[in-house]
Amino acid sequence: MLFVGIGLAACTDQAPKNGGDILVIGDSVMAWNGSSDQAIPDVMGQALGRQVINKAVPGALFDNDNALFSAFGFDIQRQYPGGSWNWIVLNGGANDLGFGDCKCQDCSAKVDGLIGADAMSGAIPAFLTRLRATGSQILWMGYYKGNGKGSFEGCRDDLVRLERRISRFAAQTEGVMFLDSEDVIDSQDDTQFAGDNTHPSPKGAALVGRYLAKAISARDARSQ
Numbered sequence: 675m676l677f678v679g680i681g682l683a684a685c686t687d688q689a690p691k692n693g694g695d696i697l698v699i700g701d702s703v704m705a706w707n708g709s710s711d712q713a714i715p716d717v718m719g720q721a722l723g724r725q726v727i728n729k730a731v732p733g734a735l736f737d738n739d740n741a742l743f744s745a746f747g748f749d750i751q752r753q754y755p756g757g758s759w760n761w762i763v764l765n766g767g768a769n770d771l772g773f774g775d776c777k778c779q780d781c782s783a784k785v786d787g788l789i790g791a792d793a794m795s796g797a798i799p800a801f802l803t804r805l806r807a808t809g810s811q812i813l814w815m816g817y818y819k820g821n822g823k824g825s826f827e828g829c830r831d832d833l834v835r836l837e838r839r840i841s842r843f844a845a846q847t848e849g850v851m852f853l854d855s856e857d858v859i860d861s862q863d864d865t866q867f868a869g870d871n872t873h874p875s876p877k878g879a880a881l882v883g884r885y886l887a888k889a890i891s892a893r894d895a896r897s898q
Contacts, residue, residue, distance in 0.1 A: 688727075693757025695725040696890070697810075699750055700765040703817065703855075704730035706873040714815075714874070717883025718763070722891060729753040735773065736766035736788060737797045751801050761890055762805050765815040767798075767836050771829045778828035785836050793842035802843065802850055811893065812850040814840055815886060818859035824872030853889055855882045 698704055698715040707713045719726035731747035738749035747753050750766045771781045789796040805812055816837040820827055844852035858881045859866055866878035
């Protein structure tokens with residue numbers, strides 16, 4: 675699993691040194707279907723007619739304290755290459771809960787470390803504030819509800835708590851937007867899920883990618 679992830683990390687699009695238009699960072703939900711150019715970021719680029727660089731890595735944690743793994747993109751914060759970007763789109767947190775110490779059990783402390791009950795403290799607000807300081811517009815993509823057959827089902831309550839806090843942070847922070855992919859993924863439609871019943875199928879990725887692209891297009895239009 676590790677070697678597969680490292681290989682995929684090495685194969686992600688190379689980001690321009692000085693930045694670019696739209697950067698995507700995150701975990702396997704963003705990276706899935708990338709080998710066939712049907713990942714969520716691929717769909718965004720096609721829908722917008724804009725350059726989208728995808729640096730997401732399967733298995734990445736938002737906050738990974740393993741220096742070796744982090745160097746290969748397994749820390750979402752370390753995926754950010756620097757530079758100036760018009761938009762930075764990201765997701766994360768599920769692997770922190772599923773693969774960390776709490777393993778989708780009692781993850782309250784882990785959630786609090788990522789983002790506190792005040793929605794303004796923790797690793798996620800600190801990172802998003804840092805990204806905003808570069809002038810980038812920020813779009814956080816929330817996870818969709820699973821179909822009940824895949825992994826991370828036990829993480830549902832903590833992920834909902836995590837993303838409610840992120841949504842509150844976004845509502846209070848200029849230039850930051852939260853969109854829930856659950857708004858377009860039908861948990862009852864198995865064709866929207868990959869064979870592992872966890873990641874999006876090309877159909878599911880297309881639904882989410884177009885949803886994010888529509889939001890970016892609308893926000894850019896309002897700012898012109």
